[in-house]
Amino acid sequence: MEALKEELKNKIITTLNLEDIAIEDIADNDPLFGDGLGLDSIDALELIVILDKDYGIKLVDPKEGKTIFQSIESMAAYISANRTK
Amino acid sequence: MxxxxxxxxxxxxxxxxxxxxxxxxxxxxxxxxxxxxxxxxxxxxxxxxxxxxxxxxxxxxxxxxxxxxxxxxxxxxxxxxxxxxxxxxxxxxxxxxxxxxxxxxxxxxxxxxxxxxxxxxxxxxxxxxxxxxxxxxxxxxxxxxxxxxxxxxxxxxxxxxxxxxxxxxxxxxxxxxxxxxxxxxxxxxxxxxxxxxxxxxxxxxxxxxxxxxxxxxNERKKTTYAEILDVTILNTLEENEVEAETLSFLKANNLEISDIDALVLGFDGNVDFENYYRNLGENSFANTPQLYYKHLSGEYDTASAFALWMAAKVLKTQEIPEIIKVNSVEKLAYKTILLYNQLNGKNHSFTLISK
Structure with a gap:
């Protein structure tokens, strides 16, 4: 689980081009949107593609995203439980 | 109006x-x-x-x-x-x-x-x-x-x-x-x-x-570099037509060759099309200070914007850095500058600015 969290932080920094942010700046429970990392709706689409492309998870209900993408912790938990690759 | x-x-x-x-x-x-x-x-x-x-x-x-x-x-x-x-x-x-x-x-x-x-x-x-x-x-x-x-x-x-x-x-x-x-x-x-x-x-x-x-x-200020007198575009032009076209552009602005204090040319190192510039530089404008810039900016579709930046700077500073000189002709003052550019023999432009 810890390795997955680190992997996710890395992917988010690289994919979303967060130049000024290092892995250690993102706490597992920091909100990804709003006051935390400050991600926006375009970033949400990038995260959906990461789930699909890298972990084989297709989000059928977009409303689920709000819970899944709350933090690195919630993302890692969802991926661990649902990944197909 | x-x-x-x-x-x-x-x-x-x-x-x-x-x-x-x-x-x-x-x-x-x-x-x-x-x-x-x-x-x-x-x-x-x-x-x-x-x-x-x-x-x-x-x-x-x-x-x-x-x-x-x-x-x-x-x-x-x-x-x-x-x-x-x-x-x-x-x-x-x-x-x-x-x-x-x-x-x-x-x-x-x-x-x-x-x-x-x-x-x-x-x-x-x-x-x-x-x-x-x-x-x-x-x-x-x-x-x-x-x-x-x-x-x-x-x-x-x-x-x-x-x-x-x-x-x-x-x-x-x-x-x-x-x-x-x-x-x-x-x-x-x-x-x-x-x-x-x-x-x-x-x-x-x-x-x-x-x-x-x-x-x-639309108004002259303390910060003014130059006035843009005229800009014209020609998509096609033969090598032997450039000189006549330039003179006609100047005439339309009531100017003669002697009124041009510097000519900015878009030499980009392409031997196939450099006669467009040479024809101008070695004939009508042989006694005019000539400048080039693409050795500094490189060639690209909007490199002529770099040329306008450079020409505006010349008018403001009244200095021509050695690195952009094509010839050694100098003038006491630089008041009017003509810019000519083309790419691969197409898309020709003439821009005229004055202090």
């Missing part, structure tokens, strides 16, 4: 030279070793928040910085219109998006590079940052993209549609496009150093990238 005059009241340039935080070209370097010149980047964070910059390719960032420098130089905070010229637009993101389509077999496509890949991204992002809701237009007309924007800007001011216009030319190198240009011979082949532009005997050009922006206003 009397047409309003158009003055360049502020300029900003990001190029393959250090053209920011400098007086003129005192730090310019003629790079003989590269056939593709890369931008000297400013500190983007001083102009764009990291959150906004993270989705921007270098062309967008350079356009924003160059326009911000021009606005500061002109000492104004708002303009009535933003007009941009670009040959290839945001080619870096276009390449990224197309590569994603191929690499992922048309799946897993995300919007980021797509929404940044359109040609009008630069003008749009400048407008967003400045909260400018006025006229916003981008011209994509090959090597006369910038001049098209300039003509529009001049007309907006002349007709009093706008009192102030931010106008600029911007292009960026994309790795794949650069590779294709090398294959097609548009860029000089690798490993043929030294790359000299004035005594070249090979085809192709030394390429570059950059963003140059200008604040144009």
């Amino acid at each position: 009397q047409l309003k005059k158009t003055y360049i009241n502020g300029i900003g340039c990001i190029s393959t030279q250090k053209t920011f935080d400098t007086v003129f070209l005192e730090e310019a370097v003629h790079n003989h070793d590269e056939n593709v010149l890369k931008i000297v980047p400013p500190i983007y964070k001083d102009f764009i928040s990291p959150a906004a910059a993270r989705r921007m390719a270098k062309g967008v960032k350079n356009g924003i910085v160059a326009s911000a420098i021009a606005m500061k130089d002109a000492n104004i905070e708002n303009v009535d219109a933003i007009i941009t010229g670009t040959g290839l637009g945001c080619i870096e993101d276009s390449e990224k998006f197309l590569k994603n389509i191929l690499d992922n077999n048309e799946e897993f496509l995300t919007p980021t590079s797509f929404i940044q890949s359109t040609h009008n991204t630069v003008g749009a992002q400048i407008a967003l940052l400045q909260q400018c809701k006025g006229y916003n237009f981008t011209y994509v007309n090959g090597a006369v993209s910038f001049e098209s924007a300039l003509i529009d800007a001049k007309m907006q001011i002349e007709e009093d549609e706008a009192q102030s216009v931010l106008v600029g030319g911007v292009d960026e190198n994309g790795d794949y496009t650069t590779a294709l240009f090398k294959l097609s011979g548009r860029i000089k082949p690798d490993n043929q150093q030294p790359y000299n532009l004035l005594d070249s005997d090979t085809s192709g050009a030394v390429y570059g990238e950059g963003a140059s922006f200008f604040v144009l206003e």
Whole structure:
């Protein structure tokens, strides 16, 4: 689980081009949107593609995203439980 | 109705030279070793928040910085219109998006590079940052993209549609496009150093990238560099027609050859098309100071915007740096400058500015 969290932080920094942010700046429970990392709706689409492309998870209900993408912790938990690759 | 005059009241340039935080070209370097010149980047964070910059390719960032420098130089905070010229637009993101389509077999496509890949991204992002809701237009007309924007800007001011216009030319190198240009011979082949532009005997050009922006206003101010007297575009012109066309352009502006204090030529090292410039330089304008610039800026569709930046600086400083001189003719004062440019024998432009 810890390795997955680190992997996710890395992917988010690289994919979303967060130049000024290092892995250690993102706490597992920091909100990804709003006051935390400050991600926006375009970033949400990038995260959906990461789930699909890298972990084989297709989000059928977009409303689920709000819970899944709350933090690195919630993302890692969802991926661990649902990944197909 | 009397047409309003158009003055360049502020300029900003990001190029393959250090053209920011400098007086003129005192730090310019003629790079003989590269056939593709890369931008000297400013500190983007001083102009764009990291959150906004993270989705921007270098062309967008350079356009924003160059326009911000021009606005500061002109000492104004708002303009009535933003007009941009670009040959290839945001080619870096276009390449990224197309590569994603191929690499992922048309799946897993995300919007980021797509929404940044359109040609009008630069003008749009400048407008967003400045909260400018006025006229916003981008011209994509090959090597006369910038001049098209300039003509529009001049007309907006002349007709009093706008009192102030931010106008600029911007292009960026994309790795794949650069590779294709090398294959097609548009860029000089690798490993043929030294790359000299004035005594070249090979085809192709030394390429570059950059963003140059200008604040144009309808009144002369303390910050004024020059008045834009006239701009004209000709898509086709034969080598032996250039001289007559130039003289006719001058005549239309009630000027003669002797009135031109400097002639800026777009030599890009391509031996196939350099006679367009030589015909002018060695005949009618043999006794006129001649300047060139693409050894510093590289060739690209909107390199002529760099030339206008350079000419405006000459009028303001009344100095011609050695590094841009084609000949050794000098004048006591520089009042009127003529710029002539073309790319691969097409898209010719004449721009006339005066102090």
